[in-house]
Amino acid sequence: MSDEKTADEKTADEKTADQTTEATDTPAPAPAGDGSGLYLVDGSGFIFRAFHALPMLNRPDGTPVNAVLGFSNMLLKLLADLKASAVAVVFDSKRLNFRNDFYPDYKAHRPEPPEELKPQFALIREATEAFCLPCLELEGYEADDLIATYARLAVEAGREVTIVSSDKDMMQLVRPGVRMLDPLKNKPIGPDEVFEKFGVAPDKVVDVQALAGDSVDNVPGVPGIGVKTAAQLITEYGDLESLLARAGEIKQPARRQKLIDYAEQARISRRLVLLDDHAPPPKPLEELRVREPDHQKLIDFLKAQGFRTIVGRVEAEMRKDGTIADGAGASPAPAPTTATPTPAPAGEARSRPAPPTDVEKRYELVQDLGALAAWVERARATGILAVDTETDSLTPATATLVGISLATEPGLACYIPLAHKAAGAAAAGELSFDTAEAPPQIPVADVMAALKDVLEDPSVLKIGHNFKFDHQLFARHGVRVAPVDDSMLISYVLEGGAHGHGMDELAELHLAYRPISYAEVCGTGKAKITFDRVPLDKALAYAAEDADITLRLWRVLKPRLVDDRMVTVYETLERPLVPVIADMESCGIRVDRAALARLSQDLAIRLAEIETEVHKLANRSFNIGSPKQLGEILFDELKLGTGKKGKTGAYSTDSSVLEELAEQGHTIAQRVLDWRQLAKLKSTYTDALQAQIVEGTERVHTAFAMAVTNTGRLSSTDPNLQNIPVRTEEGRKIRRAFVAAPGHKLISVDYSQIELRLVAEMANIAALKQAFQDGIDIHAATASQVFGVPLDQMTSEIRRKAKAINFGIIYGISGFGLGRQLGIMPGEANAFIKAYFERFHELKVWMEATKAFARQHGHVVTLFGRRCYIPGIHEKNAARRAFAERQATNAPIQGTAADIMKRAMARVPAALKDAGFDDVRMLLQVHDELLFEVPEAKAEAAAKLVREVMEGAATLGVPLVAEAGIGDNWDEAH
DNA sequence: TAAATCACG
């Protein structure tokens, strides 16, 4: 098991896994090695994508060459992997092609290529020549058409075709004998990936595109229909023509009319996206055969571009082939043993490090103290040390440290095994544990003793990826690592909300590199082994690479903090929390196991009782937990109303539906609601939680994800301790199982109304700010101002409405949503909103300005400068765009509240220490609440101190107020 | 693996 599988990264890994059906190191299985395979490289497509994906990079003479380097690397890898296949590179010829004859606007809105890209077009053609590969281009045709044509010809000739491109417009060509390969991600694209993208099989892709259109290519499609709707329609009607012919049958009136009105436009769109596979081939297919490379020509070209490292690779390749003499002996580069760091291969890297594919890997297995000392020397010399730990569990509080990897410069890394056992024995089952010997390893204590000085040395920066995890392991071995940088947090600060921040995802994004996956090393499912069973050679390759990648990511990302003015956000809101949250996780919170067990039993009995009653009311037995069965019982058999069906055609049975039925007097609905509540409490809380209690300490250790949310909040997993019940009495029984250790108390301190205060502050709403300054009941105050009711005549009903509106404002209000919340007509709710905006006119101004900012920049900003990316802000689909706009207005509010809480958390430990409260432990953060465990005698004083720190965490035009509670359990303290 | 549901702020 590895540290990078913590919550933050797990999410990212899973995202990546979702997009990748198979993780292959080599790109897709090569076709038969008879030389009949054909690779068609989309040269025009590649250059644009590589240009934007790869860091900028200049030749010594200043010519930009990042896309050329990417292209050369891609071809080298392709040729190395696929010796027995023919490769041809296809280019667009001119801007205009036959499509413009019948649709002049085709690709009309496409902007001029950037200046840095223009000179690279010619260079890419030169590169193709240098590789001795045929260039295919034809006036009046796009590269796509030529690829379609050659793909057809090749398949007819019985050859296997691989299209090297990620362009979705080419996905229509996928079929038996033809597949695609994403050159940057090195990921195969087959029918499954096409389906994932378009929701239909490849042969229906053009029909979907005809309906959905494409803003980039200016293909009109049918307005109001996106890929998802299009896929659904095509699946239902078979193809575009059948759909258009039967358009009258469509139920949704608007959609029906659109399809009728825009039928012709859809047909034109289909012709635009349909590739012409009968273009006149500029070269006969037979000429596309495997060719002998001219190494000297290639080397000359690469040298001219300043690509020193890949020149080295080509030369190494030639030595292997015996093409040139090899004086020094071409053994794989041994790990360096000198303390002098080899200079980084800086050839093509001027402002940014080169992609790691260009850097030789020199990884060393460290099994004696002498070798380890050399690495400590190296770290002192460079002042930089990337660190990564491997463990046998996801919970750092209980995990065994299995190994440590270090990197001091790109490509130079080592792995120090600490607790490896006989390799593979457990999984293979062939060797017995007793006979197989563990490999030689330095004792953990010796390694820690050797590393402690450098890890705590203020002049050596330690770099990790999700270092919070590693920090805990070192702390458990008596080492407080500092100072620290975290590449995951840097990425989060730079591009939070734009993508995940797991190491694998970032390596692909910034380094165009796919690291060895954890699954490759440890397997999955039943064959999964813990990291201590991984053979040392594989462990070295994986673990050293992790430290190496971490260092490389840091070199790419860290300078961008300055460029993007995010240094302060990173240094005040994120980096200081690494040790703070690490200590919270390590400490954990005490849970009363017996109390949970009693609750479980109690719930089981009551659930059984309700189940019997519900079955009786339904006249038969069924699974209450199955929404499907429940819907059928309620609406088909008992006919309690007509029932609402969702997208999947199933009846909705959520609590709002059941509550409505219960109000109509249907006992069964109320009983099901009761059952649901208790079943939730039992399965999620009383049962699951017991299993997470660490035996002996009786404490539970959650993991706080620092780089997951779009707004800067933390999240909590394994278990989630940020959603422990509180709103119902039944739920609070669970909260009472969270207790203080003997002789201790729990303190809960929470911000009062922080988000609404921030609305007043950020939108600068005079009347609302005044109300907060006066310290009056804010919901009553807004009710008074919006509805014109004097405060002394306020009713709870009017106040309730104002409270709901206040919440709605924070969420990005809509009449529909507010109406549903309050159980009133949307029209009436709209009138409330209108009144609110009239009374607090500054709010409307702020919301519009915030949305405009999001449209202009693609992100919004919190009061403390944190960026929240809003990817959907330019959505064509109105509903999705409206969603993005609500995100845009909510994120600065929620995000600023998160910032303020982080500022408080960063200050609390020092404040406690200064006051002599060394034994007060911060346990949990629940967005606007902090929970502490403290010796009984100090509870009052500590609570006061924490309140002061939290209230002083920001100085605003409205006061920040924090309230504290003390108790023996969490419910009492809250 | 996805969808439905529901716990929290």
Next chain:
DNA sequence: GACGTACGTGATTTAT
């Protein structure tokens, strides 16, 4: 004028 509606999370369950 239609669209689909509160914002942010994570865990469990059933169904596919």
